[in-house]
Amino acid sequence: MTDTDVIIVGAGAVGLAVGRALASRGQQVIVLEKNDRFGEETSARNSEVIHAGMYYPTGSLKARLCVAGKHAMYQFCAERGISARALGKLIVAPRPEDLPALKVIHDRGHANDIPDLEIIGPERIAQMEPEIVAAAAIWSPSSGIVDSHSYMLALLGVIEDHGGALARNAPFLSAVPIKGGFEVRVGGNEPMTLTTRQLVLSAGLWSTQAGRAVDGLDPALVPETKFAKGNYFTYGGKAPFKHLIYPMPSVGGLGIHVTPDMAGHARFGPDVQPVETLDYRVDETRKSIFAASIRAYWPKLDESLMQPDYTGIRPKIGNALTQFEDFRILDHTVHGLEGLVCLFGIDSPGLTSSFAIGEEVAQRLGQSAL
Template sequence: MNDVDAIIVGAGAVGLAVGRSLAVRGCQVIVLEKNGRFGEETSSRNSEVIHAGLYYPTGSLKARLCVAGKHAMYAFCAKRGIEARALGKLILAPSSSDLAALEQLCARGHANDIPDLELIGPDRIKGMEPEIVAQAAIWSPSTGIVDSHSYMLALLGQIEDHGGSLAPFAPFLGATPIPNGFEVRVGGQEPIVLTTSKLILSAGLWSTHAGLAVDGLDPIHVPVTQFAKGNYFTYGAKTPFTHLIYPMPSAGGLGIHVTPDMNGHARFGPDVQHVETLDYRVDESRKSVFAASIKAYWPKIDERLMQADYSGIRPKIGKALTQFEDFQILDHTTHGLNGLMCLFGIDSPGLTSSFAIGEEVASRFGLP
């Protein structure tokens, strides 16, 4: 007999969604978190956007899980009174030279099972957002924003309702395969060893460390995690926007965009900076870069009113800083260790995809 049925390493949105998915299927779950609370890293330092799923290659995990996760998140939040608003998003083509790429992006979205996307022209754009300047845009009505903290709290609530628990200040030190599962070493003030039949690594920024700490997991299956920092700025005056405003996607990210928040204010960001350490101080020198990018579609912005807000750091693997890299969800068919599931490179759209990732993990474990 193992101590528990499943141990999840990492209590971000994805780890909690995995825990919920297993708990509601009858698994006794413990979620290990090295910090004092859930969601203190990537999950609490992002744009809180519910993405539609059009940016990702058709058939990829990101495309499939983002679209499924979007629908699941709206439904989950609606049942629990959590703020999740489909504000809609405009993806802008600032010049005629961008039209072909915009059309390709829209076609990809349709192929990814997002039928409500529309290509619209300048008159329609002006009617929706009078101060935006663009030649054309994709209108994505299912894109929205979510109160990510309340979402994560609700996921944890479902884990606890089904007998599971969150273990804060409980860093994952390593695991060793044993018959019918794993022996898991947990640190903290009172180190402990637990046994489990299922071990899920959802460690975000620390995924490489977690993977290398599993005895018997060939390092060839553990990608190096790189850190991509994104700065955010707020605006010291009322902004005119009622929808999310995005430029065309750029290398490694979706471009510096405008996100209205739950309180009617707006923030700009994120950008993409490769960093070596977790330093969350906002790089004030980036303000001019932000302003130049935003002026391409909102000429009236006053750079003097831009104020540093916060930053987030996203886990990237492979060449994700400059080109598309898919999520990696590795099970025994890849690495050969029964009961182990490894989640690597869960960057954007990780929040949107989280509920669907949880369902994917449960499915791969053969849970109905």
Template structure:
């Protein structure tokens, strides 16, 4: 049986950020990925938004790691030449009855350390985005967008420069933890059994299942997995906005919003649909619901230009009707099993928080 210092399961943006942080700290790192390429799961099916930290409960991991991660991410992208834009966003109150909700977001953001928000009235909103119909809005200058694939390439490059290795087509099928480390059974063309001093479960949608498959006392503390699909519709032609446009959040997500890619192309989404298992189907008929939601703040929308785009699935650890759960970074201090760290419920703002998550995992490993 071969022995490894650290195995990171999952080569999405969070797994790669963890691998980079650990490798730069002097650890010998092996990244194992089930698919035949990195970043093909959650990391390839999101809005690519750099969140400012407006929505999350003060004191939560989501709030702290989002704000810290956003600062780290902008610096990292500038240093590594990763394409990004600090384009800003508007959170829109379409009617006066939503002003209290808008004020609540502003207060929560302030408590999270976001100190650059501006509350705009109707005239000020119209001056920034003439096509937007809003009673009022919050301007978040720190919100941005990033090339997620370019970011993952940079993270992987950093990890590999510090001797980390990536094994593709290597699904973890099981394992166990004992006092001497963690043993993993890895499938693929050449199945093998590996022993590691540390295993970081950053498997995204499969993290909860792996939490049970790696047999240990920590298995009993694994949450229940739930899946929420969100679909996106692209917009043919140019939309008349230069910033991201968000409505007041809805249960399970942030509402159907407009984001822009780095070329200025608009897309709308995601919505929220609870499903039994990951499924990336996009029903073109959902365009009618999208159009109705978008017209609350863009009455001039040409619905004929909405085209089915893609779908993403959020790895929820709470079900429909329950308050959103915080990130869970379950290390030995929580479950008592040496050498094992499970990352559960790493949904939005996981991309924004990725570098901060990696740094926290490296701190846990360093003791």
């Protein structure tokens, strides 16, 4: 007998979604969180955009889990009265030369099971967003925004309703495989040792450290996590947008976009800035780069109304700063430790995918689909 069925390391959107999936299948779940509260790191510092799923190579985990996660998130939020709105999004191509690249994204979207994407021309763009200047755009009606805090609170609610618990100020220190599970050392004010049948690492920016702390996990399977900051600026003036407006994506990020937030204000960002440390201050020197990028599709921008807002930091693994890297979800078929699932490189679209990642992890731990 172990103390619990499952220990999940990390109470971000992903760890909590894994907890929801397992608790609702009758598993006894404990989520360990090193901070005072759940969801204070990357899950609280992003664009809160529900992505449609057209950016990722067909067949990748990102493509599959983003599309499945999007549908599941809209449904979960609707059932619980959480704000999630399909505002729709325009990916704008400022110049006619960008059209072939736009078509590639559009066609990949169709291949990724997003049938409602359309390429539209300047007339329709002008009807939808009169101040946007573009040669063409992809219209994605299923893209939207979500109140990520309420979403995480609801996931935690499901865990607790099924008798599970969130342990706050409870850093995971290490794990050792034992017969039928793992022995887990937890630090903090009340250090303890717990035994569990199964262990899930969902530690976001700290996933390399978490992976290295599992005895018997081949270090070659634990990728280095690099940090890529995304700065945001708010707009003091009236930004006349009803939809999400995205430029063409760039390597490592989706381009400096405009997101009308839940309160109806506009926010610009994020950019992609490789950093060595977790410093969440906005780099204000980037304002002019932002302005130039936004003016390419919104010439009326008044740069003087841009104010530094907040930042988030993406966990990047492998060569993610220069090329596509997929989520890494490692189970016993890869590392040989029965009952262990490790999540690495859960950058964007990790929020959108979270619900589906939870389902994926549950199945890899031997639970059947509900």
